[in-house]
Amino acid sequence: MAGDVVLETEGLTKEFRGFVAVNDVSLRVHRGAIHALIGPNGAGKTTCFNLLTKFLEPTRGTITWQGRDITRAKPAEVARMGLVRSFQISAVFPHLTVLENVRVALQRARGSSYDFWRSERVLSRFDDRARELLADVHLSEYEAVPAGLLPYGRKRALEIATTLALEPEMLLLDEPTAGMTHEDVEHVVALIRRIRAGRTILMVEHNLSVVSGLSDTITVLTRGHVLAEGDYATVSANPEVRAAYLGSEEAA
Amino acid sequence: MNAVPLSQRIAFAAMLVLIVASPFVLYPVFLMKVLCFALFAVAFNLLIGFVGLLSFGHAAYFGMGSYVSAHAAKVWGFTPELAILSGAVVAALLGAAFGWLAIRRSGIYFAMITLALAQMVYFVCVQAPFTGGEDGIQAVPRGHLFGVVDLSSDFALYWVVAAVFLAGFLFLYRVVHSPFGQVLKAIRENEARAVSLGYRVDDYKLIAFVLSAALAGVAGGTKAIVFQLATLTDVNWPMSGEAVLMTLVGGIGTIFGPPVGALVIITMQNELATILGAWVTVVQGGIFVACVLAFRRGIVGEIQAKLGKPL
Ligand SMILES: Nc1ncnc2c1ncn2[C@@H]1O[C@H](COP(=O)(O)OP(=O)(O)O)[C@@H](O)[C@H]1O
Ligand SMILES: [Mg+2]
Numbered sequence: 084m085a086g087d088v089v090l091e092t093e094g095l096t097k098e099f100r101g102f103v104a105v106n107d108v109s110l111r112v113h114r115g116a117i118h119a120l121i122g123p124n125g126a127g128k129t130t131c132f133n134l135l136t137k138f139l140e141p142t143r144g145t146i147t148w149q150g151r152d153i154t155r156a157k158p159a160e161v162a163r164m165g166l167v168r169s170f171q172i173s174a175v176f177p178h179l180t181v182l183e184n185v186r187v188a189l190q191r192a193r194g195s196s197y198d199f200w201r202s203e204r205v206l207s208r209f210d211d212r213a214r215e216l217l218a219d220v221h222l223s224e225y226e227a228v229p230a231g232l233l234p235y236g237r238k239r240a241l242e243i244a245t246t247l248a249l250e251p252e253m254l255l256l257d258e259p260t261a262g263m264t265h266e267d268v269e270h271v272v273a274l275i276r277r278i279r280a281g282r283t284i285l286m287v288e289h290n291l292s293v294v295s296g297l298s299d300t301i302t303v304l305t306r307g308h309v310l311a312e313g314d315y316a317t318v319s320a321n322p323e324v325r326a327a328y329l330g331s332e333e334a335a
Numbered sequence: 336m337n338a339v340p341l342s343q344r345i346a347f348a349a350m351l352v353l354i355v356a357s358p359f360v361l362y363p364v365f366l367m368k369v370l371c372f373a374l375f376a377v378a379f380n381l382l383i384g385f386v387g388l389l390s391f392g393h394a395a396y397f398g399m400g401s402y403v404s405a406h407a408a409k410v411w412g413f414t415p416e417l418a419i420l421s422g423a424v425v426a427a428l429l430g431a432a433f434g435w436l437a438i439r440r441s442g443i444y445f446a447m448i449t450l451a452l453a454q455m456v457y458f459v460c461v462q463a464p465f466t467g468g469e470d471g472i473q474a475v476p477r478g479h480l481f482g483v484v485d486l487s488s489d490f491a492l493y494w495v496v497a498a499v500f501l502a503g504f505l506f507l508y509r510v511v512h513s514p515f516g517q518v519l520k521a522i523r524e525n526e527a528r529a530v531s532l533g534y535r536v537d538d539y540k541l542i543a544f545v546l547s548a549a550l551a552g553v554a555g556g557t558k559a560i561v562f563q564l565a566t567l568t569d570v571n572w573p574m575s576g577e578a579v580l581m582t583l584v585g586g587i588g589t590i591f592g593p594p595v596g597a598l599v600i601i602t603m604q605n606e607l608a609t610i611l612g613a614w615v616t617v618v619q620g621g622i623f624v625a626c627v628l629a630f631r632r633g634i635v636g637e638i639q640a641k642l643g644k645p646l
Contacts, residue, residue, distance in 0.1 A: 136531065162533035174528040176521050187521045188532050190514060196534070199515035199542065206514055249532060 086114030089253060089283055090135070090166070095144035097130055104130045106307035107144070112253075112300075117275070117284045119294045122304035123327065128287040129171055131304070132257050135285075136168040137161045165252035171261065171287070173238040175245070177231025181222055184230050184241055185213040188248035216244045220274060236267030240274070247278060254278075256286040260293055272297060295319075303327070342644035346591050354497050363489040364561070369601045370500040371558040372581060376593030377507050378550035379578035384588030385511050386543045387523040388438070391446040392453025393551050393578045395433065396426040398570025399456065400552030405472040405565035406465060415478045415486060419499070419556035426552020427545050429456070434544030438537055453575060460570050471566030475559055492561065499557050503550050508590060510546060519543060551578075580619065583626045586633030591646050595635050 090112040097105040105127040112118045120128050133139040135146060137158040145154045153161055162168075176184050189209040190196050198205070217223050220240040225233060230241055239259060246254060259275070260268045272293055275284065288294045294301060295315045303310045303318055305327045311318050318324055357366055375397055382388045404422035407413040413421065437448040460466045467473070477486040486492045510516055522529045522536050529536055559565040568574065577600070585596025600619070607615050626633065632640055639646040 138527070138530075157535075158530045159533050159535045162531055167533075168531050170528065170531070174525055174531070176524040176528065178524055179517075179520065183517070187517060187529075190517065191533050195514045196518050197515055197538075197542070199510045199513045199546065201513050202509070203512045203514060203517055206517060245532070 086116070088112065089114045089149055090285070091147045092135070093145045093147075095131070095134055095146065096142045097127075097134055097139060098142045103307050105134060105141075108304070108307070108309055110302060110309075112283060112285055114283055115279075115281075116299045117279060117286065117297050119298035119301045120285065120287045120304060121289070121291070121294055121301060122310075125306075126304040127307040128304055129257055130307075132168060132255055132287060136166065136255060162249070162251075165249075166255070167246050167249050167251035167253070168255040169239075169242050169246055169257055169259065171257040173235065173242055175230040175233070175238050175241055178229055180227050181217065181230050181233065181241055182210065182213050182226040185216050185245050185248050186210070188245045189213060192249050213248070216248055217241075219247070219277070220244045221270070236263045236270070239263065239267070239271060243271070243274060243278070251282070253283040253285065256284065258287050258289060260288070260290055268293065291319075340645050342639075342642060342646055343590060346646050350591065350594065351501075354501070358490060358493045363493040365601070365605060367489070367493055367496045367561045368558070369598050370496050371554050371561060372577065372601055373594035373597035374500050374503045374557070375551055375554035376578050376581040376585065376597045377504055378547045378554060380582045380587065380589075380593045381507055381510065381543060381547045381550070383579075383582060384592075385516065385519050385523065386540055388441075388540065388544070389446045389579075390437075390449045390544075390547070391572075391575050391579070392433070392449035392451075392456075393547075394570050394572055394574035395453035395456040396430055396548040396551035397555035397558075397574055397578075398460065398565075398567075399429055400426045400555030401559040401565040401569040402460065402466055402472065402555075403552075404556030405475040405559040408478055408560065409472060409475045413478075414482050415480055415495070415560050418478075419553055419560065422556030422559070423549045423552040426555070427549035430545045430548020430551075431541070434541050434548065438540040438544060450572065450575070453570075454572060457567070457570050457572070460567060466565070466567070469567065471564060472559075473564055475563040475565065477560055477563060486560075496557055496561060499553065503553055504594070507546075507550065510543075511590070515539070515542070580623055582633075584622065584633055586636030586639070586646075589633070589635040589639055589646055592633050592635035596633065599634070 088111045092108060092110045095105060095108040108131060120131065122128055134141050137156055141154065145152060148164060148166055176187065186206055186209045189212055190206060195205060217226055220243060222237060222240055222244065233241060260271050275297060301315060301318045302312045303324050310327060311321045311324050379393050382390050400422035403425045404418040407421045408415060408418035433452045437445050440448055461468065477492060479485050480495055486495060518534060518539055522539055526536055555569055581596035581600050582593045584599055586592025604615055607618060611618065635646050
């Protein structure tokens with residue numbers, strides 16, 4: 084399955100006042116793959132995401148996206164190159180309606196965002212596409228509801244619909260199923276399966292069953308560095324992974 | 336969602352009726368003052384209410400608008416509309432430079448930088464010869480609108496000021512309810528998310544800042560034509576405080592709040608000045624504290640919350 088490498092890091096390191104949160108991480112994400120990043124709480128997964136999407140500056144190391152060095156790029160530029168992230172804490176625009184949330188993304192991708200002299204009515208030309216995206220995540224009936232009032236699981240679904248509106252080449256999903264009911268988790272997993280066509284996905288996940296069924300490659304992170312990498316069978320058979328990951332799971 | 340809500344249509348109609356009827360009952364000069372400050376507060380509210388940026392230096396744009404318009408009308412012999420326009424252009428340029436410096440910071444740092452830059456402008460105005468120092472620029476001619484309509488009577492000038500206010504008010508309404516305004520809302524609600532969607536948020540903040548500064552310049556320029564005077568008061572920090580206070584009293588982030596706040600504060604200053612003298616400042620301070628502590632939504636904000644309809 085492995086396509087060419089789209090996203091690559093070399094020796095990626097982030098220190099917070101001496102504390103090394105991400106330590107010499109070299110990742111290769113292949114085109115079209117679902118790549119999972121797992122590890123106990125505090126392993127540095129979110130920090131890693133923040134580095135990849137440029138929300139944080141790396142202390143050392145390089146990031147390459149489709150052959151381009153993006154180590155010093157700005158976060159908005161990275162998003163414009165097709166590398167779009169979600170957040171661990173669900174990120175919606177709470178006072179905008181569900182439909183407007185998706186439209187904000189469509190508007191960015193398709194123009195007219197700087198037009199301060201035109202009526203917002205021109206945005207209604209995005210409504211059809213926004214409704215399609217909402218239908219995909221089973222949110223059609225909520226389109227007029229302010230996003231802040233949605234239950235948690237549906238906020239996550241909305242966030243994914245908003246991200247997909249940009250038609251990104253690569254999605255970075257930070258714990259897309261965190262805090263969800265079992266039913267919602269199944270929804271999201273099914274959704275990720277549907278949207279993977281033509282895309283690359285890097286996801287942080289805590290829920291091992293989600294990872295086992297979905298991902299082509301798993302990278303295990305502990306205390307900032309890569310402990311193991313491979314498919315689910317390889318990684319889960321690794322005694323160090325079992326000790327580090329399962330040990331802390333029991334402790335938690 | 337896309338049509339103007341009924342509540343706002345009614346409020347706008349009421350405001351129009353007041354604007355048209357009041358000069359037959361009240362002093363036009365008082366009303367013109369209210370309208371100038373209402374526009375100033377509306378301009379300020381674009382930033383605090385719709386971008387979430389607290390500028391504490393809007394006196395700089397109001398004051399420069401005032402000085403430049405006064406100078407253009409008096410020294411260059413500009414017609415009043417061109418004089419006000421020059422004030423707006425200079426305020427916008429100043430806003431572009433200061434905004435560019437300030438938007439890189441947020442919260443209290445943003446407020447501090449805008450204040451510091453505005454104080455620089457104040458000190459320049461104290462020293463620069465063209466401002467007339469302590470005297471200011473006096474005896475500014477009101478001139479003829481488009482070189483034709485004589486504005487020396489208060490009543491004639493009133494309609495021009497009312498038109499300027501309405502144009503500015505409607506313009507800012509449009510900005511807030513434009514594709515651009517939608518992005519501003521998104522940035523205010525969740526900036527990190529807006530960035531992750533690829534929005535260059537600094538560009539949006541800067542454009543909003545420049546628009547706000549330009550409108551503040553229009554307000555200052557109009558004020559200079561009305562009172563035929565531009566002074567250091569226009570450009571000093573308490574003037575920035577007026578914008579904050581009026582917007583806070585009226586309701587931050589509401590459409591009709593800032594004009595209501597301006598009306599309340601100017602009326603209070605006028606009425607109480609004769610009774611209380613210098614104590615007006617103390618009363619104002621008290622109102623400010625009361626608003627911050629107990630009355631955060633402001634007058635229009637409270638009404639809006641009671642009605643459950645946008646105003
Ligand atoms: N901005 C920050 N400043 C200081 N320490 C941080 C910061 N962000 C994360 N950390 C630390 O880095 C470590 C990794 O955090 P994080 O990447 O959020 O872990 P994970 O997502 O794997 O649970 C944690 O110990 C956390 O406390
Ligand atoms: Mg995390």
